Amino acid sequence: MTLLHPDRLFPAEPGTRAIARELYEAVKDAPIISPHGHCEPKWFAENAPFPDPARLFVVPDHYIFRMLVSQGVPMTDLGVPRVDGGETSQDARRIWRLFAEHYHLFRGTPTRMWVDHAFETVFGVTERLTADNADRIYDQIAERLTDDDYRPRALFDRFNIQLLATTDGALDDLTHHKTIRESGWGGNVVPTYRPDAVMDPEYEGFAENVEQLGRLTGEDTATWDGYLAAHRKRRAYFQEFGATATDHGHLTARTENLPPDQCGVLFEKCVSGRATADEADAFRAQMLTEMARMSVEDGMTLQIHAGSVRNHSADVMAKHGRDKGFDIPQRTDYVHALRPLLDAVGMEPNLTVIPFTLDETVYSRELAPLAGVYPALTLGPPWWFYDSFEGMMRFREQTGETAGIYNTAGFNDDTRAFCSIPARHDVARRADCHWLSTLVADHRIGKDEAHEMAAALTNGLVKKAYNL
Amino acid sequence: MTLLHPDRLFPAEPGTRAIARELYEAVKDAPIISPHGHCEPKWFAENAPFPDPARLFVVPDHYIFRMLVSQGVPMTDLGVPRVDGGETSQDARRIWRLFAEHYHLFRGTPTRMWVDHAFETVFGVTERLTADNADRIYDQIAERLTDDDYRPRALFDRFNIQLLATTDGALDDLTHHKTIRESGWGGNVVPTYRPDAVMDPEYEGFAENVEQLGRLTGEDTATWDGYLAAHRKRRAYFQEFGATATDHGHLTARTENLPPDQCGVLFEKCVSGRATADEADAFRAQMLTEMARMSVEDGMTLQIHAGSVRNHSADVMAKHGRDKGFDIPQRTDYVHALRPLLDAVGMEPNLTVIPFTLDETVYSRELAPLAGVYPALTLGPPWWFYDSFEGMMRFREQTGETAGIYNTAGFNDDTRAFCSIPARHDVARRADCHWLSTLVADHRIGKDEAHEMAAALTNGLVKKAYNL
Amino acid sequence: MTLLHPDRLFPAEPGTRAIARELYEAVKDAPIISPHGHCEPKWFAENAPFPDPARLFVVPDHYIFRMLVSQGVPMTDLGVPRVDGGETSQDARRIWRLFAEHYHLFRGTPTRMWVDHAFETVFGVTERLTADNADRIYDQIAERLTDDDYRPRALFDRFNIQLLATTDGALDDLTHHKTIRESGWGGNVVPTYRPDAVMDPEYEGFAENVEQLGRLTGEDTATWDGYLAAHRKRRAYFQEFGATATDHGHLTARTENLPPDQCGVLFEKCVSGRATADEADAFRAQMLTEMARMSVEDGMTLQIHAGSVRNHSADVMAKHGRDKGFDIPQRTDYVHALRPLLDAVGMEPNLTVIPFTLDETVYSRELAPLAGVYPALTLGPPWWFYDSFEGMMRFREQTGETAGIYNTAGFNDDTRAFCSIPARHDVARRADCHWLSTLVADHRIGKDEAHEMAAALTNGLVKKAYNL
Known part of the structure; x- marks a missing residue:
């Protein structure tokens, strides 16, 4: 019995499937490069065991608990932490059973593929999770988690991760990163500079943060x-x-390119709390351009994640706080929004600005045409709800003809679910090989080219985009 | 000779086609549940014969006559009723010939599939309609229509309709429904509460309607x-x-959640005719939330059909009135529009709010993320121009990975073309089986799961969404 | 060795591929009708040889040089002319080598297909361009270009072009067209009336142009x-x-239908330079309706190309001027924008208004519903970034079910790259046959119908739309 078919996500037509297999065979074992994500550096600094199956798979993963919530399961039954002081379930086994009872909800979703992949490749579980086998699988995973081979560093090595970037506030002292570096462990875990708290005048405590x-x-x-x-x-x-x-x-991709004296005035208003909503927005917009200018100086790649309406439910925000699955995309413009930044630094050949989007309509209309001409722009991979097979296909089909693949940045897993990292990279590699195999099958490219492109999509482009 | 190939709408790749066939075989004969549509209750109350082929297929069906109009055929030649007192063709045979001469226009459209299906399965017509055989087919259908087996109730039974919902104004006395209930006939025809005339301050005669x-x-x-x-x-x-x-x-999906005293003031302005356009809009928006609150009380499902710019041509509106094929979709936002309603009742586990859209860009960006987390939201099926094979594929591909299928509401035929009901449900079942077969073929789901999903998509989900 | 596989762009599934082949076989040799494009009439008036491979393929083609620019190659290294008096490369061979070194960037893009097609069918080059063979291929093409058989008129004849429309300013005296007509050469090159310079109050020198x-x-x-x-x-x-x-x-598809006296006032403001930005926009909008009214009188087809944000980079605009690959699409509305024009003339059976779009989201939401009911509207083919295989598939899949094919205008190559014309029409024919073969394979249409549709898509519809 097995959860993972070797041909999963490949085209059904046998000739094309054979091409996809051949391409995949050549890249499947390449090391994982994860240049953007939300793993905790603490895991690798402390190397403590993960607590239990529920707290590993369910409680921290909004992809999973949001789906159960959508069918009426209360967040508190799933152990999602509360910020309002109320109770939430502490019963890991009961949480796990709820997950198992609702596992059919994930049919056809990427989450299903990620969980199955982690089950089989990390924990040796080869049965599909059901209400009936929930306890058995719980026990099997729980037992493994007590084993030293399942501690974060061991898994990091086993996952063949060459580099893992975390995401860290500008005020973070990077203690955990220091600990990792000094530990003698060879894992390459690096931070990413995420200065929202000192760049967004509407961020809680902005003025103090700036101080x-x-x-x-x-x-x-x-x-x-x-x-x-x-x-x-x-x-x-x-x-x-x-x-x-x-x-x-940022909520939008707005950038500005104001004269220095106006920037100064704006900054003063923001730190003194006198900025209007639009001024605060203009400040964030200006700061993206400032960050881009600093990137020209110091060579750091600039990532813009725009378009998520955060904390859509006021009720859930009040009870459970941020990042609880209630972030919903909105329509997002890039063609006008990025223009000031591009006017300032868009023609810089050594700058890499990576826009991500939650609005797929901009792939062919705005992002591919922009990335297909501005040297400074490189397209980020399909993000969040689009980190999925169909999402990846749409991305390639809608950007590939205008921007090609060489103006894209390879894959990002962007996850806080550590055990899903190999699964996500595997889905991306399979999706890329699927797409390439269709181009070979209808003679748009040669197979030799497809091999080069598969290698680029797996590792070459991400290294280039992130200066690795 | 035959119009309908048994493998129509199935994938071309033989292995995948075999899976689609197997899935379809298990659901094709399931009874039809039609929880939303525009059939006339009068048909089933009076059970009079349908008049003639032209008045059955062409004159009342805007899908059909709009296509001929787009190629320059005057509406009056097609017998479309006038509201301005002018003449319109009464010659059923001549209307039918016009339809036949232009039947090639429908190549590749769902209308073509619906008409062919009705021709063959309802009337035994097995030739493709052309100018040459127009009269013969007219005669064949006309003759059948005189037969008692072709009266509305007989067809209802023959179509294996388990439930048919009509759409009825809030002021309707439901006489026809009463007649049906009292007739002893077993057909289950139920009304739907559509209160636009007493909820929309810009509706003709709003104040009197409220009185x-x-x-x-x-x-x-x-x-x-x-x-x-x-x-x-x-x-x-x-x-x-x-x-x-x-x-x-509604024109938009806007909702509001105003305090009761503001609602009272707004209501007063609206009934007294002093509301501005924006206040009228706010009132409609508020009323959606009020309706949702009542739904929490009485258990009725709330459907929102948003985004159609009605009566786009002033000229056609003046001559022929509403619902004449000149309703054109516009860009529609849901993420901000639904927020007030969702803040009020979105976390209710027993409420079902079903948004429909004519803007496919919101499938993956807004509707699937919303339905994939709010318990109260269930996605309506592809509507109107998207009640079609390609439309259904896009809907599944763009919502399935984020919302799964279990946050969707099964199929709605939403039609006033009675004879197209079996055809439309058949297309939906074939499209669902097509989609599922591709997930089985690339090993995203097991075939056992696909069978369960096909059953859910055919009947399970619609029953749940409409409390049937 | 060969660059072009006979089955390119056909479906991979053998049964469907066979259908596509059969359909394509019947249309592949049909003459080329090119009713909209940007070839220079001067080429055919003077019939001078094309200068060299770089100036034929690279320097004038923004599809090509923009891709190299996106990877950091300076425009000046590619010989793109400057308007600021600065230097630009004059070394054709060096430009060509740069092109060759970066040819892999075009993998999966339509440009790759166009260039390969021109290489093989026009110049007999059968090797894929690389850094290694750059000089050899340069020499081969350069040599051919000295041959009289490679002058514009000879190629025009060899390409089997039945009609080629150029695009000409309203003030153009059409000297070159006169020369062509008087030359005795049989090639049918016709002008198109493009009055932007005398219709757009914000056009450089508008008032003088009107004078x-x-x-x-x-x-x-x-x-x-x-x-x-x-x-x-x-x-x-x-x-x-x-x-x-x-x-x-135009930047948008806005139209207006103002009373004549208001038009007069607006016109006066515009020519006297006192119009606000919105008034200038209203004037352009009104003029589209005036042009449509004149089209009702004189039978000329009206084409609207809307939605391109021109000259996105101020820097590039200053150095190199217009049409340098920095035109980026923006979100565009048609449902409201076209309403005034359609109210005025939309029901005219003999008028043809052809909207083009760079916003694919309007295909299914706005353009297909509009063209599927208004007699005056016919959809233009996928434009610019969407003149590509995937772009064409999306266009058919997203318009075909609502508008059918008979409300579409066939293919436009819209190019200034003369040698790419046969390639572009070939891609369009292959894409159409690919799409039709899938409809035959899943039994939506019969093969006899597909043949008729392929012929219509190749030549019938374009002749009808442009009154040829």
């Missing part, structure tokens, strides 16, 4: 110039720990 | 509370006749 | 009526040279 940025760097962050200088120092600090990229999560 | 609502219910509909109470009574009245759902046709 | 329009026609273009009369005369002048269409490139 703290000053204290950390010895710069006078009460002034625009000092504030910029402080960013430069923090970026350099992150680079010491191997960071090669920054990351920015 | 009439008061008279019908004995409530004081001059007050906000009385108005709401009147809705409650009418909903209960509809439920007596088997209604399990309400339906709302 | 010149007056001088050319003897009309008093200081008045609204005289201005309209002047357009009528110029249209008639263009028709003398075979023109059957006008063309309009």
Whole structure:
């Protein structure tokens, strides 16, 4: 019995499937490069065992618990932590049973593929999860988790991860990264500079955060110039720990390119709390351009994750806080939004700006045409709800003809579900080989080219995009 | 000779086709459940014969006559009724010939499949309609229509319809439904509460409609509370006749969740004719939330059909009135529009709100993410222009990975073309089996799962969504 | 060795591929009708040899040089002309080598297919271009270009072009067209009336252009009526040279239908330079409706190319000017935008208005529903970034079920790359046959119908749409 068919996600037509198999065979064992994600550096610093199957698979993974919530299962029954002081289930086995009873909901979703892949390849589970075998599988995984071979570092090595980037606040002291570096363990875990808390005037505690940025760097962050200088120092600090990229999560992709004196005035309004909503937005927009300018100087890649309406349910936000599956995409413009930044630095040949989108309509209309002409732009892979087989197909079909593959950045797993990393990269490799096999089958490219492209999509492009 | 190939709409690749066939075989004969549509209850109350082929197929079906109009055939030549007192063709045979001469226009459209299906399965016509055989086919259908076996109730039974919901104004006395119930005939025809005329301040005669609502219910509909109470009574009245759902046709999906006192003020402005366009819109928006609250109380499913710009041609509207094929979709937002309603009742586990859309871009970006987390939301099937093979494929491919199938509501035929009902359900079943067969073929799901999913898509989900 | 596989772009499934082959076989040799494009009439008037491989393939083709620019190759290294007086490479061989070194960037793009097709069918090159064979291929093409058989007229004949429309300013005296007509050469090259310079108040030199329009026609273009009369005369002048269409490139698809007195006031503001941005936009919008009214009179087809944000990079615009690959699509509305024009003339059975779009989201949502009911509307083929295999598939899949094929206008190559014309038409024919073969394979249409549709898509529809 097995959960994973060797031909999964390949085209049904036998001739094309054979091509996909051949391409996949050549890239399937390539090391994993994960240049953007949300794993905790603490896991690798402390190397403590993961607690139990429910807290490994269900409780922290919004892909999973949101689906159960959508069918009426209360979050508290699933052990999702509360911020309002109320109770939430602590019964790991009961949480697991709920997951198992509802596992059919994931039919046809990427989550199903990720979980099955982790079950079989990480924990040796080869039965499909059901209400009936829930306890048995729980026990099997729970037992493995007590084994040292299932601690974070051992799994990291077993997963053949060549590099894993975490995402870290600008004020983070990177203690865990320091610990990892000093531990003698060979795993390459690097931070990413994510300065939302000191760049977004509407972020909780923005003014104090900016002050703290000053204290950390010895710069006078009460002034625009000092504030910029402080960013430069923090970026350099992150680079010491191997960071090669920054990351920015904004509601829109708006950028601005204002004259320095206007920037100063805007900054002052923001730190003094007198900025209007539009001014705050303009400040965030301006800061993307400033970050891009610093990237030209220090070589860090700039990632823009735009378009998520965060915390859509006020009720869930009040009870459970952020990142609980209630972030919903909205229509997002790039053609006008990115123009100021591109006017400033878009023709820089050595800059890499990576836009991500949750609005697939921009693939062919805006992002591919932009990336297909501006040297500074490289397209991020399908993100979040689109980190899926169909999502990847649409991305390639809708960007490939205008931007080609060489203006794209390879794959990002972008996950906080550590055990899903091999599964996600495997799905991406299979999807890429599927797509390439169709181009070979209808003679748009030669098989020799497809092999080169598969290698590029697996590792070449991500290394280039993130300067690895 | 035959019009219908047994493998139509199945994948071309033989292995996948075999899977599709097997899945379809198990669901093809399941009874039809039609929880939303526009058949006339009068047909089943009176059970009079349908008049003639042209008045059955062409004159009342905007899918058909709009295509001929697009190629320059005047509506009056097609017998489309006029509201301006002018003449329109009464010559059924001449209308039919026009239809036959232009039948090639429908190549590749769902209409072609529906008509061929009705021709062959209902009327035994097995030749493709052409100018040459137009008269012969006309005669064949006309002759059958004189037969008692072709009256509405007989066809209803022959079509194996388990339930058919009509759409009825809030002020409708449901006489025909009463007649059906009292007739002793076993057909299950139920009404749907569609209160646009008493909920939309811009509806013709709104104020008088609201007064009439008061008279019908004995409530004081001059007050906000009385108005709401009147809705409650009418909903209960509809439920007596088997209604399990309400339906709302709005230009946008806007909802509001205003405090009661503001609602009262808004209501007063609307009934007194002093509301601005935006206030009228806010009132409609607020009423969706009120309807949802009542649904929590009385268990009725709430359907929102949003995004159609009605009566696009002023000229056609003046000559022929509403529903004449000149309703054109517009870009529609759901993520912001539904938020107030979802804040109010989105986490209710026993409420079912079904959004429909004419803007396919929201499938993956907004609707699937929303339905994949809010317990109260269930996605309506592809609507109107998307009630088609390609439309259904896009719907599954673009919602299935985020919402799965279990947050969708099965199929709606939404038609006023009675004879097309079996055809439309057959297309939906074939499309679902096609889609499922591709997931089996590339090993995303097992065949056992596909069988369960096919059954759910055919009947299980629609029963759940409409409390049947 | 060969670059072109006979089955390229056909479905992989053998049964479906056989159908596609059969359909293609019947249309592949049909003459080319090119009713919209940007070839220079001068080429055919003077019939001078094309200069060299780089200036034929690379320098004038923004599809090609933009891809190299996107990877950091400076425009000046590619010989792209400058408007700022700076230097640009004049070394054709060096430009060619750059092209060859970067040829892998085009893998999977339509450009790759076009270039390979031109290489093999026009120049007998059967090796894939690489850095290694760059010089050899350069020499081979360069040598051919010195041959009289490779002059524009000879190629025109060899390409089997039945009609080629150029695009010409309203003030153009059509000298080259006159020369062609008087030359005795049989090639049918006709102009298209493109009056942007005298219709867009924001066009450089608009007021003077309008004056010149007056001088050319003897009309008093200081008045609204005289201005309209002047357009009528110029249209008639263009028709003398075979023109059957006008063309309009606007940022949006906005139309207006204002009363004549308001038009007069608006016109006066525009020519006197006192129009606001919105008034200028309203004027352009009104003029589309005026052009449509003139089309009802004189039978010319009206083409609207909307939605391109031109010259996105201010820097590139300053250095290199217009049409340098920096035109990026934006979200575009048609349902509201076209309504005034359609209210005025949409029901005219003999008018043909052809909208083109760079926003694929409107295919199924707006354009197909509009074209599927208004007699005056016919959909233009996939444009620019969508003149590609995947783009064509999406167009058919997303418009075919609502508008059918008979409300579409066949293929446009819309190119200034003369040698790519046969390639582009070949891709379109293959894509159409691919699409039709899938409809035959799943029994949506019969093979006899597919043959008729393939012929219509190849030549029938374009002749009808452009009155040829």
